[in-house]
Amino acid sequence: MHKVTGLTPRFPLLLVDDEDSWLQSFRATLRSQGIDNVVLLNDGTKVMETLAANRFCAVAVDLMMPGISGEDLIPRIVEEHPELPVLVISGLNEIKAVVNCIRKGAFDFIVKTEDRNTLIAGVRHAIEIFELRQENSSLQQRFFKDGPDRPDLFSEIVTAHKDMFSVFKYIEAIAETSRPVLITGESGVGKELIARAVHNASGRKGNFVPVNIAGLDDNIFSDTLFGHKKGAFTGATEPRVGLVEKARNGTLFLDEIGDLSPASQTKLLRLLQEHEFMPLGSDMSKRSSARIITATHRSISEMQDQGKFRKDLFFRMRGHMLHIPPLRERKEDLPLLISHFLDEVRMESGSEVEADIHEISDFLDGYRFPGNIRELQHLVHDAAGICGYTELKPKHFKKLLVVPGDSLDANGFVSETGESVSFGTRLPTLQEVRARLIEEALRRTKGNQSSAAQLIGVTRQAVSKYLKKNSQD
Template sequence: MPNNYPRQPILLVDDEDSWLVSFKTTLRSKGIGNVVTENDSSKLLSLLDSQQFCAVAIDLMMPNFSGEELIPQIAARHPNIPILVISGLNQVKSAVNCMRLGAFDFIVKTEERDTLIAAVRHAIELFELRQENTSLRERFFKKELDHPEYFGNIITENKEMRSIFQYIEVIAETFRPVLITGESGVGKELVARAVHNASGRTGEFVALNIAGLDDNVVADTLFGHTKGAYTGATNARFGLVEKAKNGTLFLDEIGDLSSTSQTKLLRLLQEHEYLPLGSDMAKRSSARIVAATHQNLNELQECGQFRRDLFYRLRGHLLHIPPLRERREDIAPLITHFLQEAEISFEKKFSANAPELADYLSQYPFPGNIRELQNIILDCAGTCTDGIMDTARVQRLLTHSYDYQPESFETPLPDASVTFGATLPTLKEVRAALIDEALTRTNNNQSSAAQLVGVTRQAISKYVREK
């Protein structure tokens, strides 16, 4: 974490200077560097009044004012600030009384340092949640975004997308990870970049697509290696975690991560530290993690392919991006945008009625979402010698290249239900027929076919390999 984490400092109050120095050093070693110390309890309230803090940790027994005397005053004047009470003795009665007065937690100085660190982290998270809830309430009736420029690369007129933008403005400045879900082609990386832009983080936005990478490649790419870590490692190399220092590390297709790599990522999320290949010295990470997937992580957890603890770590904030078929109002402006791209790419002008094309495409299911719409427009532009982009041209493209019926884009079923002959097929035969049909409809796009029939992409891939 950066030295200025958390964004608002933590206030430590104790009359023992040696303990303040020791605890502050421990916090800094764990990435919590924004800490203010005070050894005079009589100055505590004025400090809280003059500066914003995310948490306050106070000693139970101090000259001037004790912790028990200060708790109700802090709680009354600054109700959003979590109060940690720290004592040299494990006093159950005092602990219970402090909690009744409004303390968030009671910790003993002699406990393991990891316990103290965990309590501080929980207090920071609680403060951030309270801030987010307050901000969400304030924004509920607002019509305008505070910073629409952060979302300039995302073309949409959809109300749900606008709500997502408002939520991003609320959560962008926190350090907690963000999990972005949605079908392939909906623009998850654009949303991840918007999260980074809105965060105000000074580092880079660094992206990695996990799909198809084995454990060694993932580890080397993310964490780097030392000189001599393996045959051919003639020089040390920084990984993407280091490159994303004080920035954002975007991990796409996180559902494809193997169990071994999941364990390493969990350590990065929990401890904010990692080991480069060939090194036994842990390095601190200040990168904010944003992950994305088109897969159903709940299903992957149920079948043991995705760690439940990693899932809950990743979804510090959850953003679900709706598919294009649920954002029909976006088709026309997207067509206009992709036509402008085509004019630049092909260096020619195109004449088209975007609303008419959008109306024609309104019943098309778009299994590939926005990326598929982009390909349709660019494909049409590439064969458009007269510069006129009309519905007939789009219809021919969909019929010949995407294997869809041009009138309804759907294959009607008799009586709106599946019918069977005298002999019933086996489940294996039905499964094969269903997957074959899904692959035909999506032009052999395995991800889109998986979405159509409600299974994972891995299941489709396995079927194709064994066919």
């Protein structure tokens, strides 16, 4: 089975022309642009037979051929294969012929003498239309189903919520296309797991390559994604292969896309538009065959209004959009998730810790989980340690969560059930609040600086800087 690789469609493109030399030349041009899934046919009388025997993403037929013309083929193809866009190729730009072909159902009319970029743009557009038709058909078929067709693809995601099942069904519908995907949702909801599910469902032969770009300046971003040649800059004693190349025929996942600098946004836009990139120190572009999936917990719309994010980049990124609901909106998943994380505890500790899952779920039901599933995972692990890996009860979680009615701490502030904060008689300074927030995030994530940073919405470098300064005081 053919799969999407870069611009290459899942099913091949059928080129039909009685001129073998033009067929070979146009195929070479398409291959140079990353479209290498092409079938050539020099006999127009065999078009319908070929279409009946194989699946294609589009058909490009010559207007004038011996035996049968492209104009005569159009209504037959449209009737028997309505999902296929039909491109008509002609040596002459004849207005009457163009009008007749469009009326009969042709998708586009291509003139051989036109610039090759125009010809390629027509083919690309036809492929995109085919993929959109496939997605629409797939979504219609899945609309009334309760769950995904292949639940095994989503086995790493612990849920029984209907909104998540809707996300799974949408992933199955879009997985095999080459269009970029933008995943939105708060920190800790599992955006990387969703990205992996999209990759697994796509059937791509290449690797899934994730990278968190939060805090990367423009030079590090370019070097990380595009690599460099030997001698590109001081210290570049060896060439480096970038992550775009490592994701060849696979999926490149860029997390925290909202943190990109304006210069890096421009470079990513070129990668998405042209499917090309240039390693540092090189004057030769390379083709990318990786599908791009991006994710953010920030509001890109607000960033656009503030002039912090390019509108054209956002348009390119959101070929498809997936929004992952926060844990507070799917509390039905609490028992499943608590049970799952308890199994993790048992495996890591080698203990047989016991727990009344539903009792704990009822206790946590009123908590809003600002850190979402990642926070729940840390809570379960911490609470298990507090109980000595014996019998886990709600009281052990209460020691980790300060709920309304509890006394204020020495600095005069305490977290409530929601995301708000209560203050005592003395207002703490911003420095005190910042310090306590970072310390609490580190405690909940067992010292993991990246996870702690994501939990409170700052960069890992900010947490590292605080720890370094604190150790010197």
